[in-house]
Amino acid sequence: xxxxxxxxxxxxxxxxxxxxxxxxxxxxxxxxxxxxxxxxxxxxxxxxxxxxxxxxxxxxxxxxxxxxxxxxxxxxxxxxxxxxxxxxxxxxxxxxxxxxxxxxxxxxxxxxxxxxxxxxxxxxxxxxxxxxxxxxxxxxxxxxxxxxxxxxxxxxxxxxxxxxxxxxxxxxxxxxxxxxxxxxxxxxxxxxxxxxxxxxxxxxxxxxxxxxxxxxxxxxxxx
Amino acid sequence: xxxxxxxxxxxxxxxxxxxxxxxxxxxxxxxxxxxxxxxxxxxxxxxxxxxxxxxxxxxxxxxxxxxxxxxxxxxxxxxxxxxxxxxxxxxxxxxxxxxxxxxxxxxxxxxxxxxxxxxxxxxxxxxxxxxxxxxxxxxxxxxxxxxxxxxxxxxxxxxxxxxxxxxxxxxxxxxxxxxxxxxxxxxxxxxxxxxxxxxxxxxxxxxxxxxxxxxxxxxxxxxxxxxxxxxxxxxxxxxxxxxxxxxxxxxxxxxxxxxxxxxxxxxxxxxxxxxxxxxxxxxxxxxxxxxxxxxxxxxxxxxxxxxxxxxxxxxxxxxxxxxxxxxxxxxxxxxxxxxxxxxxxxxxxxxxxxxxxxxxxxxxxxxxxxxxxxxxxxxxxxxxxxxxxxxxxxxxxxxxxxxxxxxxxxxxxxxxxxxxxxxxxxxxxxxxxxxxxxxxxxxxxxxxxxxxxxxxxxxxxxxxxxxxxxxxxxxxxxxxxxxxxxxxxx
Numbered sequence: 148x149x150x151x152x153x154x155x156x157x158x159x160x161x162x163x164x165x166x167x168x169x170x171x172x173x174x175x176x177x178x179x180x181x182x183x184x185x186x187x188x189x190x191x192x193x194x195x196x197x198x199x200x201x202x203x204x205x206x207x208x209x210x211x212x213x214x215x216x217x218x219x220x221x222x223x224x225x226x227x228x229x230x231x232x233x234x235x236x237x238x239x240x241x242x243x244x245x246x247x248x249x250x251x252x253x254x255x256x257x258x259x260x261x262x263x264x265x266x267x268x269x270x271x272x273x274x275x276x277x278x279x280x281x282x283x284x285x286x287x288x289x290x291x292x293x294x295x296x297x298x299x300x301x302x303x304x305x306x307x308x309x310x311x312x313x314x315x316x317x318x319x320x321x322x323x324x325x326x327x328x329x330x331x332x333x334x335x336x337x338x339x340x341x342x343x344x345x346x347x348x349x350x351x352x353x354x355x356x357x358x359x360x361x362x363x364x365x366x367x368x369x370x
Numbered sequence: 371x372x373x374x375x376x377x378x379x380x381x382x383x384x385x386x387x388x389x390x391x392x393x394x395x396x397x398x399x400x401x402x403x404x405x406x407x408x409x410x411x412x413x414x415x416x417x418x419x420x421x422x423x424x425x426x427x428x429x430x431x432x433x434x435x436x437x438x439x440x441x442x443x444x445x446x447x448x449x450x451x452x453x454x455x456x457x458x459x460x461x462x463x464x465x466x467x468x469x470x471x472x473x474x475x476x477x478x479x480x481x482x483x484x485x486x487x488x489x490x491x492x493x494x495x496x497x498x499x500x501x502x503x504x505x506x507x508x509x510x511x512x513x514x515x516x517x518x519x520x521x522x523x524x525x526x527x528x529x530x531x532x533x534x535x536x537x538x539x540x541x542x543x544x545x546x547x548x549x550x551x552x553x554x555x556x557x558x559x560x561x562x563x564x565x566x567x568x569x570x571x572x573x574x575x576x577x578x579x580x581x582x583x584x585x586x587x588x589x590x591x592x593x594x595x596x597x598x599x600x601x602x603x604x605x606x607x608x609x610x611x612x613x614x615x616x617x618x619x620x621x622x623x624x625x626x627x628x629x630x631x632x633x634x635x636x637x638x639x640x641x642x643x644x645x646x647x648x649x650x651x652x653x654x655x656x657x658x659x660x661x662x663x664x665x666x667x668x669x670x671x672x673x674x675x676x677x678x679x680x681x682x683x684x685x686x687x688x689x690x691x692x693x694x695x696x697x698x699x700x701x702x703x704x705x706x707x708x709x710x711x712x713x714x715x716x717x718x719x720x721x722x723x724x725x726x727x728x729x730x731x732x733x734x735x736x737x738x739x740x741x742x743x744x745x746x747x748x749x750x751x752x753x754x755x756x757x758x759x760x761x762x763x764x765x766x767x768x769x770x771x772x773x774x775x776x777x778x779x780x781x782x783x784x785x786x787x788x789x790x791x792x793x794x795x796x797x798x799x800x801x802x803x804x805x806x807x808x809x810x811x812x813x814x815x816x817x818x819x820x821x822x823x824x825x826x827x828x829x830x831x832x833x834x835x836x837x838x839x840x841x842x843x844x845x846x847x848x849x850x851x852x853x854x855x856x857x858x859x860x
Contacts, residue, residue, distance in 0.1 A: 322549045330497030337504045
């Protein structure tokens with residue numbers, strides 16, 4: 148490969164990483180449920196492109212499979228399941244927040260700084276082309292975690308959960324060119340089963356509480 | 371060969387019950403498959419004992435002293451629980467709480483749950499270990515919400531989210547570990563195999579492995595129920611059907627702690643510092659203290675014993691943190707005895723709750739007058755779980771306290787305080803349930819025959835382990851200590 152294409156692809160990897168971080172922030176700021184799922188699909192697409200370019204730059208053919216797999220799974224299958232759920236359960240409303248969006252954003256900024264500080268010793272040891280992005284993976288992980296704790300509806304928590312899985316996948320790609328294939332497949336299988344279980348849950352929650360707001364659940368006396 | 375069949379047995383069970391679980395004969399099939407799994411686990415332990423660690427399926431699965439010990443415990447408790455579950459579900463369906471379809475789902479998920487635990491214990495690949503431990507959560511989450519009451523749904527949602535978030539941290543730990551090992555073992559399949567990692571553990575990059583270990587402890591520790599990550603545990607144990615509470619408490623917590631132990635061996639080898647041990651001592655001590663204090667005001671009998679599980683897992687974690695052959699042995703013995711006794715207690719509690727129709731301690735008085743057998747079993751279980759001699763928990767707790775006095779003296783006052791508080795609380799509650807309360811209005815139907823045999827088997831083994839320790843078992847435990855590297859650790 149000509150050296151200038153190489154540099155260009157390297158830049159592209161960096162660009163896709165920053166776009167992924169941006170998409171995590173976008174998930175934090177979205178107010179409509181359906182746009183949240185769209186951002187999730189977009190994040191899957193960024194993940195696919197990122198994996199693809201790392202595969203080409205580093206010359207790791209097995210990552211091409213991961214990329215294809217990510218595309219099918221995270222851009223097509225999961226968003227379709229989520230959209231169908233939204234439709235069948237007639238969830239249209241807005242995301243309800245415990246902490247308002249601007250405050251969450253500011254907290255998110257600190258989270259990013261913290262993650263880069265935590266990841267810098269690992270980045271120094273790494274030998275991958277995209278080692279600078281390990282911090283991005285950790286930041287995206289913690290931002291999804293932040294989303295899970297500051298949102299009130301069950302379905303937003305699920306999206307936070309799936310975002311966490313995206314971030315973990317991204318970290319694995321950047322630190323070690325992905326995990327062994329058998330592990331990656333196993334993790335994907337768990338996530339798929341998990342999504343189905345979440346789906347079953349939504350129906351049970353609606354039947355029982357007639358709402359997806361977790362505050363109805365919190366008011367349930369357990370002792 | 372036993373190793374492969376041990377995994378195939380619950381897999382076959384899950385498939386068969388997924389198709390025929392609604393038939394009348396299905397609960398019997400569940401028992402048969404569980405017994406088969408148990409027999410295979412004993413066979414495997416024999417093979418490991420005679421000819422050393424076994425590897426199979428391209429080194430992806432293996433069994434050594436430590437895993438075969440836990441495989442036998444898992445197989446055994448899963449088998450007796452299948453007997454208990456047979457009675458329990460028969461009564462539930464007599465009350466009209468159970469349709470054939472739901473019974474099918476229950477039985478199939480029970481086998482899937484056993485399968486995932488066995489794969490965790492037999493997995494040589496730390497990535498697959500993660501996958502199946504997450505699988506265990508997924509299999510039980512619907513079982514916890516079984517009764518579909520608001521509080522049950524809340525409990526299982528909490529279980530799902532908290533364990534999901536927790537276990538995501540463990541996946542990050544796995545990635546970091548792979549990152550560290552790939553430098554020595556090269557990229558590809560072998561870099562996550564425990565047997566390979568254990569050989570090169572001293573060459574692993576210490577900073578990364580240290581960070582990975584913290585993520586592992588937080589991640590798998592959520593499933594062990596270590597304080598402050600324990601929030602899901604009392605709800606899940608209290609709201610799930612009692613056979614599930616028994617296996618969650620007696621088996622799943624063990625399996626998660628087993629995962630931490632495997633990683634600790636690697637972290638100890640790579641770090642040459644006391645950080646992993648200190649971390650476990652810290653988590654253990656906080657869990658013991660908070661759990662014993664929380665037991666004080668519990669009004670729900672299943673919740674009371676759920677907190678007791680947190681306490682006992684804390685004691686085992688503390689023992690592994692103290693380290694050395696004696697404390698490690700005591701930790702393993704404690705986990706064994708806790709599995710047996712706690713599941714026995716949940717069997718008894720399950721019947722009590724079914725006969726009295728309530729889980730609140732205040733409304734289940736006069737157990738002794740109604741069902742003398744249950745009251746005797748509850749009292750014996752109470753003695754065993756609070757660590758009174760001659761049960762095995764006394765032996766292990768005694769060893770742990772004396773080792774703690776030698777190696778980490780600052781933990782002893784807290785440990786003793788917690789042990790006294792739990793002792794008082796549990797026995798007070800049990801006595802409160804056995805006597806007192808308003809006199810009976812309606813006579814209770816006699817308990818069906820063979821209700822108690824799983825209970826007495828479990829308590830009997832706990833008694834034998836506490837009174838005299840057969841030589842065969844001593845060498846089994848020694849093999850387990852060998853896998854943990856505790857024999858040479860001083």
